[in-house]
Amino acid sequence: MTKSELIQRLAERNPHLYMRDIEKIVDTVFNEITEAMVKGDRVELRGFGAFSVKEREARTGRNPRTGSSVFVEAKRLPFFKTGKALRERLNGLEVSEGADDTYEDEAAPSGSFGR
Secondary structure, three states: OOHHHHHHHHHOOOOOOHHHHHHHHHHHHHHHHHHHHHOOOOOEEOOOEEEEEEEEEOOOOOOOOOEEEEEEEEEEEEEEEOOHHHHHHHOOOOOOOOOOOOOOOOOOOOOEEEE
């Protein structure tokens, strides 16, 4: 689904809202998630998943064609971890009670935004 398809679907389900308002809402949500990640914050949407930023150290890599060493700069990459409720729904399982706030390999933050 593309962003424009998402906006269209939201407009169909909410005929009382203007299309321009829906576009502004979707843009605002995406911008807030992006800005939080730029600051290094984690964004958790209970029952859906969590967006975070992974830091990659600078390293020496290899050019696969020539085999020569190549310097790879440090970088930050976006990372998404699905929530348990989403994983269960994708696998055709009934969503268990409390599944929306369970993350197996990391502690859930106390607020909506946090590290």
